[in-house]
Amino acid sequence: MRSAKGIFSAKPKVWLVLIIIAYFISRFALLKTGFGLDPDAWRIANSAFDLHFLGYYHPSRLPGYPLPELIDSILITQGWIATNLATSIISLLGITFFYKILSKLRMKLKLLITISFALMPSVWINSANSMDYMWATSFLIMALYFLIDEKVCISAILLGLSSASRMSNxxxxxxxxxxxxxxxxxxxxxxxxxxxFLCLTIVIAGIFYIPIINEFGLKFFPHLPGKMTKILVAKNLVRTFGLLPCIAVPLALIYIVSKTIITKSSRRRILIFSIISMILVFGLFAKIPYEACYLLPIVPIILLALTTGMSRKALLIISILLIQPSIFTFRPQKIIDKGAILKNIRHREQQLDFAKRIISEASHKHSVFVIGTWLPVVTYLKKVEFLTEGEMIYFERKFPNKKFWDHEKDVWFAYLLTDDDLNYFKGAKYEIFFLPGIDEANRKIYGVDLRVKGAKEMPIH
Incomplete structure (x- = not known):
């Protein structure tokens, strides 16, 4: 039997193999539970489904996320396990190349920093669902590795693929x-x-956006929702990254930047690269702060910046703080509560159960059910049901993400209803129902009060 000392002195390659095994074990429960808690993950699944089975491509949402949508269309026949696994594999590549970057730059505690990156909640969760965040982040990390390695062509191709996963990259x-x-x-x-480099990056990314530009022209950027309050943005950041990391990391960055700029450190180039990246990403986030995970691509670059000037002890503390929210969280009522991972698993199970209940309750023929963000989940489950039964699948070609038609029962599922939608359905004698709380969202966004217009609340909670 090997001693503890022998185990911990194992070669880096041995550690990497162990990490890979632990990586997939840690993601297993998430891989098999739906496409993800974010409705956008289900929108990607619907886009992939329609491309594969109906031969029609539409972006999951604008401005489009064509690379993961295209890859998922190849895998969608095997359901969410296959598409989630694809995300996990590309994420593992990104994590591996992050380790290689730290090694190449001879950073301290590179293995620990890599582990903390892999196990922080935003990475852990988004590396085991069908969202595009880790696709974009992983290709970005790989592009950075080859940039540092002075392979400009490969780096440009990979940054192009990152931009084809999320245009903001x-x-x-x-x-x-x-x-x-x-x-x-x-x-x-x-x-x-x-x-x-710039031309090749634009060409690679541009190839993937050709179908979207062909359909929508150059005006394919989405209309942004209402403004977010600073309190809501702060809550989203804490929920995504954890309270202590949201406090400790900015303070550590301020210390590193001031120290490195003043003392002409040999790591100055890395830090300036990181500062430029952070200014751009946080500046963009200030304009569209709707999801904290928009910041995910900057996380490995922030960690890279931290390793340039922090002591080993400080890096150890930061690493522990990054991982902590995944394992447990602090709550005023309970002091210590379940971590983000167990909560995400439970919420994803509840998401599937509730979507199936919506389908079960939507039994009234010649009806419309306004279900808000549950639409992509219900739509996908209904499509699979029709496919299994050999039934035809109909969808609104112009607005595939806003409505879905169950032709057998003549039942429409809708995201929300405009005044024109409501008048059309009422004129056609449809009975209209809505999920609890959706009437308020419909009133805020479209100025249409479903209750006043005669719609009924669904008896489901």
């Missing part, structure tokens, strides 16, 4: 361009490389 061309221009060599040669 295209902003990283700016810090990537800085990295090339700040490298050693002749000015003209560096400028040529930078232009080549």
């Amino acid at each position: 295209a902003i990283f061309v700016v810090p990537f361009a800085y990295w090339i221009l700040s490298s050693e060599g002749k000015r003209n040669e560096k400028l040529r490389k930078t232009i080549y």
Whole structure:
């Protein structure tokens, strides 16, 4: 039997194998429970389903997330286990390349930092669902590795794939361009490389957006929802990353930036790259702060910045704080509560159960059921039901993400209803129902009061 000392002195490759095994074990319960808690994960599944089975591509939501939608369309026949597993594999590649970046730059505690990145709640959860966050982040990490390795062509291709997963990641061309221009060599040669990098990145990403541009033209950016209050944004950040990391990490960054800028550190180039990236990402987030996970691509770069000047003890503390919300959380009523992972598993199970209850309750023929963000979940489950029974699947080609028609019962499921929608359905003698709370959302967004218009609340809670 090997001693404890022998185990902990094992070679990095042995540790990586053990981490890979632990990685998939830790994700297993999430992989088999729906496409994810975020309704957008189900929208991606519907986009993939329609492309595979109906031969029609529509983005899950604008401006489009074509790369994961395309890959998922190949895997959708095997359901959510296959698409979630694809996300897990690409995420594992990203985590592995993050370790390789830390190794290449000779950063301290590289294994611990990698583990903390893999086990922080936002990464853990989004590496085991069908969302696009970790697709974009993983390709970004790989692009950064090859940029540091001076393989500009490969880096540009990977950044293009990252942008094809989430268009917002295209902003990283700016810090990537800085990295090339700040490298050693002749000015003209560096400028040529930078232009080549930018053009190749745009071409690779642009290829994936051709179907969307063809359908919507160049005006394919979504209408943004109402403004978010600062309190709500703060709550989202704490729920996604944890309270203590949201306090400790900004303080640590302020310390690192001030220390490195003043003392002309050899890590200055890495830090400037990180600062440019953070300014761009946080600036964009300030404009569209609707989901805290929009910040996920900057997380590995923040960790990279922290390793440039923090002591081993400080990095150990930061790593523990990053992982802690995954395992347990603090609540005023309960002091210590379940962590984000167990909560996510339970909520995903409840999501599936409630969606099936909606379908079961929607038994009135010639009716409309307004179900808000439950629409993509119900739509996918109904499509699978029709496919299993060999029935035809009908959908609104113009607004596939807003309505779905159960032709057997002549039942419509709708996200929300505009005044025109309501007048049409009432004119056609449809009975209209809505989930509890949806009437308020409908009134806020479209100014239409479903109750006043004669709609009834569904007897479901």
